[in-house]
Amino acid sequence: MNLAQALFMGLLQGATELFPISSLGHAVLVPSLLHWSFKQSDPSFVPFLVLLHLGTASALLVLYRRQWVEIIRGFVTAAIRGEMRTDSERLAMLLLVGTIPAAVLGVYLESRIKALFASPYEAAGFLIANGFLMLGFEALRRRTERRAALTNESRMDQEAHFTSAERISFRAAAVVGACQALAFLPGISRSGVTIGGGLLAGLRHEEAARFSFLLATPVILGAGIVEVPQLFSSGVPIAEYLGAAVLSGLAAYASARFLLRYFRSGRLDPYGWYCIAAGLASLALLHFDL
Amino acid sequence: MKSGPVAVGLGILGVICIVLAVLYAIGALQLFTSGPGNHYKHAILLIVLAVASFVAANFARPKIAS
DSSP: OOHHHHHHHHHHHHHHHHTTTOHHHHHHHHHHHTTOSOOTTSGGGHHHHHHHHHHHHHHHHHHTHHHHHHHHHHHHHHHHHTSOOSHHHHHHHHHHHHHHHHHHHHHHHHHHHHHHTOSHHHHHHHHHHHHHHHHHHHHHHHHHHHHTTOTTSOHHHHHHTSBOGGGSOHHHHHHHHHHGGGGGSTTSOHHHHHHHHHHHTTBOHHHHHHHHHHHHHHHHHHHHHTTGGGGGSTTOOHHHHHHHHHHHHHHHHHHHHHHHHHTTTOOSHHHHHHHHHHHHHHHHHHHTTO | OOOHHHHHHHHHHHHHHHHHHHHHHTTOOOTTSSSSSOOHHHHHHHHHHHHHHHHHHHHHSOOOOO
16 A cells, blocks of 8 residues: 555545444445555554544544543542432443443454455445435434424424433443444444434434444544554554544544534435445446446 | 342452453453454453443442431
């Protein structure tokens, strides 16, 4: 991988990690479509991915730095007291409950699943499935809005009838967390399934995105940190990879800011349609070897 | 749910997780791993699970009214 390719992959990873369009799917598909010779499943690619993930996680930590201080303080206080009294304490425990299923499934299943579904054809197929999932989540949300007779209200007013991340149930947090395991399939978006899960749990779109980003931070950071020793293996072009990681972090920060603003009134549908179109186009390009 | 037996059970679960974490870290346990060796990723996960168990145990412990 040359410098330009590394920087491009960094930008792609950072931009697609938080958008509900699957970073892994794009990282499998794009090099294949551009006829680049490296593969995500190649072990020599791991240090590169580690740094990109650390870049993305750093961006999320910077974005939510004050909240993370409150969450960590809330976690320690509630854990010692054995009782939750504030929103920060409840959010800290919800994030713990949501992170455990993803971490367990990640350690025991991730490498096996990724190895099984590493081909660009499968990534394109799962990208289409991801698109239908996003449309499905929004269809279910619209049904809830119709039942609550909210269809004539403005989008902002509709959203005001739903709740914040601190108010979801622990069972919902565990289910949303477990949904992250679906993202081991290249083409299925981690943020997409967690935002969608949050919508089903009754969160506002913006709050579902916030909960998704907060939930993603320990998982992405943890997955990156445990692989750090691989960075020190010989032959790793650390300077090039660091440049790509910085780009990844900047792109992730900009993406998160955009999405939080977008989801004040926006929906998942455009991303669903994009995934279906991109998946179909990729299948056609791969089939005809263009 | 406040219950003494549940709290004790969660505490024991936490201790088991720590023992398993040590076994994974020193390479004595190879269950669900890719092969022989030290499995720090599994060990870290089990430490996290142990912390979660102890926290849950403290939540489940019946509190004495002050």
